[in-house]
Amino acid sequence: MxxxxxxxxxxxxxxxxxxxxxxxxxxxxxxxxxxxxxxxxxxxxxxxxxxxxxxxxxxxxxxxxxxxxxxxxxxxxxxxxxxxxxxxxxxxxxxxxxxxxxxxxxQSTLLQIANLASEIRQRGHDYRCEVLVVERISASLEVAAALDLRLGDSVFHSLCVHLEDGVPVQLEDRYVNPRVVPDFGAQDFSLQQPSEYLVRNVPFDQVEHVVDAVLPTAEQAERLAMVPTQPCLLLTRRTWTRGVPVTVVRCLHPASRYRLGSRFRADGNPVFG
Amino acid sequence: MxxxxxxxxxxxxxxxxxxxxxxxxxxxxxxxxxxxxxxxxxxxxxxxxxxxxxxxxxxxxxxxxxxxxxxxxxxxxxxxxxxxxxxxxxxxxxxxxxxxxxxxxxQSTLLQIANLASEIRQRGHDYRCEVLVVERISASLEVAAALDLRLGDSVFHSLCVHLEDGVPVQLEDRYVNPRVVPDFGAQDFSLQQPSEYLVRNVPFDQVEHVVDAVLPTAEQAERLAMVPTQPCLLLTRRTWTRGVPVTVVRCLHPASRYRLGSRFRADGNPVFG
DNA sequence: AAGTGGTCTAGACCACCGC
DNA sequence: CGGTGGTCTAGACCACTTC
CATH class of the missing domain: 1.10.10.10 (Winged helix-like DNA-binding domain superfamily/Winged helix DNA-binding domain)
Incomplete structure (x- = not known):
């Protein structure tokens, strides 16, 4: 034509x-x-x-x-x-x-990491979060390094279990920089879990993700109601605001109950349907 | 104005x-x-x-x-x-x-999955690929399902080990749809490894990724020169061309030698430096 | 009918590159 | 210098939603 x-x-x-x-x-x-x-x-x-x-x-x-x-x-x-x-x-x-x-x-392609709660609810399942620990502690070497603090500096620490239909699917071990989020320890996490609070109140401008495969410790396995010989996916996320580390969180998932996945088109857009 | x-x-x-x-x-x-x-x-x-x-x-x-x-x-x-x-x-x-x-x-953030060979070379390390198996076999139930074929249909199968400075970092177990890539079995993979051949000759328009944590089988552990009690990251990738499955590949990484990771800005762009 | 976003045009100025 | 991409303008038509 x-x-x-x-x-x-x-x-x-x-x-x-x-x-x-x-x-x-x-x-x-x-x-x-x-x-x-x-x-x-x-x-x-x-x-x-x-x-x-x-x-x-x-x-x-x-x-x-x-x-x-x-x-x-x-x-x-x-x-x-x-x-x-x-x-x-x-x-x-x-x-x-x-x-x-x-x-x-x-050749690099993208993997989408969705929000756990929405993902569970989207499947039509029940989502629940149990906050096990909220405390202020001294930063270990690892935490201090991740948050750009000094060994022994005070940091907030929270530990939560996320459940899908009552079954634990994630153990969330979080450390928060008190210089950026001084009110973290004063929150009522029965209304709004730690990650929700941070997402809503401390916008970040950079995120880093690392995915590992690990075996859980005995304590972790118990909290996830799994046997410690089964492997877990460990998703570590760090966020920054204006170059200052805000939080580092280690999300431990029993591999048998959780996988990361996504489907993309060649143009980089996610596939729906 | x-x-x-x-x-x-x-x-x-x-x-x-x-x-x-x-x-x-x-x-x-x-x-x-x-x-x-x-x-x-x-x-x-x-x-x-x-x-x-x-x-x-x-x-x-x-x-x-x-x-x-x-x-x-x-x-x-x-x-x-x-x-x-x-x-x-x-x-x-x-x-x-x-x-x-x-x-x-x-709600969702992105994780970039880079090309293994480039990633290794970018670190200044030596990259090598050993092609262990190239064969034509009957599709198992799983492979048939992944490639939208029938149980027992003929498929290509390749198995490679990717090494960084001589150390195995990935065991690549690949199945290829012969309807889409009929010449796969006739390639000289000493010049161009399977994934390179596919990337260059069979452009895909959709990709699916799934990340799991698993324990390797004894045979897999041996090929990766690791102990079978250590966990592995398993990255499963499927690609399509015009809606037809091209290949499904299962990339098994010893977790101690490999992790997925990337850093993004809030605007969705990767961070360099 | 009025408002909105989606797209397109036919120009234009600029900074930069290579000759 | 001419060619290239990077940006911007002041219009325009369209399909759509809302009133």
Whole structure:
């Protein structure tokens, strides 16, 4: 077909540039109703070239100006397509030089870590949290290192068990920097558990996650109502506000009752349904 | 508006109103950047309102039109700021209705799963892969289910050990759908290991990850040169092309030699350095 | 009908790169 | 110098929701 892409939309004054209308933007297999956005069609076109090997890594793509001419669309539209491809790591752009197919598939993919309580409730199960300990103690070497404090400095400590339908699924061992959250110890955690309190009152701007596999100690196993020979997933999370450590929490999950998982599309978006 | 169209960019002095002044939030850490883009200033302005609680979750933000009037900038610029905030999950927009502060953002955070070989090389260590098995076998019930095949259907199977400085860090147990990758069995995996071959030749459009903690079997422990009483991280990955399962791979890591980890900013971008 | 966001245009200025 | 990308404008049409 040759309907110039820009022609489908407006009855306004300009004429769609009669240029070489090389590529029909509304492709053959495309049904008509969704009528994909132009920038999306450009993204798809370029993605296809990259994925089928026509444009190998390092290959220079057409400049914005060339794409404008080729497709008969405006530069803003081309720019948006290229910008989003850059954000997705498929394209590398250098001002004053050009745009290039990114080297090395960013083989790194993402794993989504959901909120435990919502996850449980979303399954239609009962969620409950038992707060076992809230205290103020002296920082061990490890805790001091994690929170950028000195050995022996005072820190808040809380210990909770999270239960799904009455079965323990997480033992949450948390340390909180009192310089950032001085009121942590004065909270009523029967109304709002420690993590909820922090999420609502101490916004963070950085998060670090580490996932380990470990065997629980005898005490941990007892609190999780499991045998100590079964492995656990250990999710350690640290958060910062303006560069200052806020809290470090070690979430211990019996592997038989919990797994991390998520499904993503190649564009980095989660899959629903 | 009729003030100078593009004349004032450099000044950047024009974030609006008298009421809100620049906050020392970035004062110390910011290396005095060269005049932030307008859309970025709008993003920052809105982010600040959200983060300091002025605009709680569910709060309706000013419409694009209002922001245009308030800041004296064009709608495209406002639109870009709001679009990017939406992509980052801080704002929810509904056409015909309005823009709202997203509910509960820390609902889910992301964990980045990097490419093992690059990760090892980036540490300055030696990376090597030993291909132990490449064969064509009958699908077990589990494999058939994972690849959407029938019990007993023919599938490719490969088994590799990945080593960091000669020490096994991953046992890769892979099954490949021959309907999608018929040539898998004919490859020379001494030049290009299975995962490299697949990444380069069979682009996927969906990925699923599941992380477990397990104890290795005696055979697995032997191949990983570890004791079978130590736990392992098990990363199971499935990929699809156009809805058809391509491969399922189970990556077993001795927990003592490997952990998953990553650090993100609140805006969802990884932290470097 | 009025308001909202989603998209697009045809220009424009700028900083930067390589020649 | 011309080419490149990064940004911005002042309009516009559309589909949609709400009143």
């Amino acid at each position: 040759s309907p110039t892409p820009a022609s489908r939309r407006k009855a306004s004054s300009h004429l769609p540039s009669p240029s070489v209308a090389a590529v029909p933007l509304t492709a053959s297999t495309s049904p008509m109703p969704p009528a994909l956005a132009l920038y999306q069609q450009i993204k798809d076109h370029i993605s296809r070239k990259i994925q089928d090997g026509s444009w190998p890594p390092g290959h220079r793509l057409p400049s914005e100006h060339e794409l404008v001419a080729q497709f008969g669309i405006s530069r803003m539209t081309v720019n948006r397509a290229l910008r989003e491809l850059t954000e997705q790591g498929r394209v590398v752009r250098v001002a004053g030089v050009g745009s290039f197919v990114a080297e090395e598939k960013p | 009729s003030p100078t169209p593009a004349s004032r960019r450099k000044a950047s002095s024009h974030l609006p109103s008298p009421s809100v002044a620049a906050v020392p939030l970035t004062a110390s850490t910011s290396p005095m950047p060269p005049a932030l883009a307008l859309y970025q200033q709008i993003k920052d302005h809105i982010s600040r309102k959200i983060q300091d609680g002025s605009w709680p979750p569910g709060h309706r933000l000013p419409s694009e039109h209002e922001l245009v009037a308030q800041f004296g900038i064009s709608r495209m610029t406002v639109n870009r700021a709001l679009r990017e905030l939406t992509e980052q999950g801080r704002v929810v927009r509904v056409a015909g209705v309005g823009s709202f502060v997203a509910e509960e953002k820390p």
